[in-house]
Amino acid sequence: MSEKRIDEPTGTSTVGHEWDGIEELDTPLPRWWLLTFYACIVFSIGYVVVYPAIPMVHGATAGLWGWTSRGTLTTEMRAEQAKHATIKAALLATPLDAIDGDAHLRHEAIEGGKAAFRIHCTTCHGAGAAGGKGYPNLNDDDWLWGGDVDAIHATIAHGVRQSADTASRMSQMPAFGSTGILKPAEVQDVVSYVRSISKQDAPDAASARGATLFTANCAVCHGPDGKGNRTLGAPNLSDSIWLYGGDRASLTETVTNAHYGQMPNWGAQLDPVTVKMLAVYVHSLGGGEKAAAPAPAPVAPAAK
Secondary structure, eight states, X not given: OOOOOEETTTTEEEEEEEETTEEEEOOOOOHHHHHHHHHHHHHHHHHHHHSSOSEETXXXXXXXXXXXXXXXXXXXXXXXXXXXHHHHHHHHHSOHHHHTTOHHHHHHHHHHHHHHHHHHTHHHHOTTSOOBTTBOOSSSXXXXXXXXXXXXXXXXXXXXXXXXXXXXXXXXXXXXXXXXSSOHHHHHHHHHHHHHHTTSSOOOHHHHHHHHXXXXXXXXXXXXXXXXXXXXXXXXXXXXXXXXXXXXXXXXXXXXXXXXXXXXXXXXXXOHHXXXXXXXXXXXXXXXXXXXXXXXXXXXXXXX
């Protein structure tokens, strides 16, 4: 170890360390850097005093200003709620079938429904509402329980196969194969018939046998022509839209073991306005239908 000395080329003092002829210069820090460093220390002390900063056993120090990011969020959320209170009140007071006739209300309902859909529905139906295996595509015109806005609202509010909700959509397809109602060969005949009425296969002897079995076991829900029954949630088997797949393997699985898909009853979890906005949004996606015209009232016979 050597004594401190002045380095001749630079005129800077050394720190007194030497290793194999190499010495370290004691170059002072730039003044601007030191001033910035001291300013940061002063700022940090002020920050700790003013804002919550020091961890404690149950929380942190409150700070002189009492500011919290959670408090700021609460204030902003309340402001947003107050901002939308008028439109929400209007949506709540307007019947579903009348919202479509008010351009402003319909726009607000669709935008609100779109936001709620992203939070609550995309997990199953996808971001674009195209669904997937076991989850209906909400963009097409194939509806299990009805596609007018009132039917969609009922499905969203009460869900599907929710036993705790007395108004929930309820139905159950028998597991024809696994329960022994149909033998494996009969299951294949029914599958052949379904594939023939959906124009996937040409009619043959197997589909002819399947037609008889279908009439005896399946027509009560799916109808004699396989076009489904929305009252029971029985899908249309004569088109090309399939919830669980229309290939032979998928249909065999469905007929053999059946499916029991469920959907939450969102009316028990979301406020009525949000449920209504969701219904309007889903109805607007492209497959929404007009409400069925009410049946004409019976005409009383003329008095003689």
